[in-house]
Amino acid sequence: MSLLSNLQPDLVLGGSILSLTPDIIKDQQLKGLVLDVDQTLVPMTTKAVSKELKQWVEEIRLVAALWLVSNNLSQSRIGNIADSLNLPYILGARKPSRRKLKRAVEAMNLPVEQVAMVGDRLFTDVLAGNRLGMFTILVEPIRDPTVSVASHPTRNLEVWLSQALGVSLSDKQQNFIKPDKTQKNEI
Numbered sequence: 001m002s003l004l005s006n007l008q009p010d011l012v013l014g015g016s017i018l019s020l021t022p023d024i025i026k027d028q029q030l031k032g033l034v035l036d037v038d039q040t041l042v043p044m045t046t047k048a049v050s051k052e053l054k055q056w057v058e059e060i061r062l063v064a065a066l067w068l069v070s071n072n073l074s075q076s077r078i079g080n081i082a083d084s085l086n087l088p089y090i091l092g093a094r095k096p097s098r099r100k101l102k103r104a105v106e107a108m109n110l111p112v113e114q115v116a117m118v119g120d121r122l123f124t125d126v127l128a129g130n131r132l133g134m135f136t137i138l139v140e141p142i143r144d145p146t147v148s149v150a151s152h153p154t155r156n157l158e159v160w161l162s163q164a165l166g167v168s169l170s171d172k173q174q175n176f177i178k179p180d181k182t183q184k185n186e187i
């Protein structure tokens with residue numbers, strides 16, 4: 001499988017993770033979500049979990065199993081965030097490596113195609129999820145309102161490079177859904 005198809009998210013949300021609704025999860029027949037942490041759930045500038053995120057987790061855990069899988073090595077940061085959300089977590093995942101994602105999917109005891117990798121980065125989250133055969137969802141980074149948009153240079157570069165390679169990234173919610181995953185895996 002090519003790098004291009006591995007960088008292509010199955011679903012591109014035009015908003016943050018808070019715009020991922022139970023209806024979208026049900027429509028895609030997903031039973032589990034592996035969530036990236038930094039910039040997906042919490043801005044890098046804080047450890048505090050927002051009230052909105054807590055509500056989102058409580059709503060979503062009724063329809064899908066949830067795990068946090070982060071590349072961050074900080075036990076105190078990721079552990080505290082996971083504890084405040086009451087979710088299991090894995091640190092130091094080294095995405096795009098598949099190894100720790102696989103561990104989370106196995107812990108859910110679900111077929112890999114029924115689990116989505118949800119994250120803000122193409123070259124870590126989306127690439128790792130696609131390499132494992134998961135459904136992949138790209139979200140907009142959670143922004144700290146006091147920090148400018150230009151403060152995500154790596155993410156912005158990845159988006160630019162991926163689009164230059166031919167990856168389709170819509171800025172409208174659910175405007176783009178990749179053709180059937182099983183079809184893709186047969187290529």
Ligand SMILES: [Mg+2]
Nearest residue numbers: 036038039040
């Ligand atoms: Mg991230």
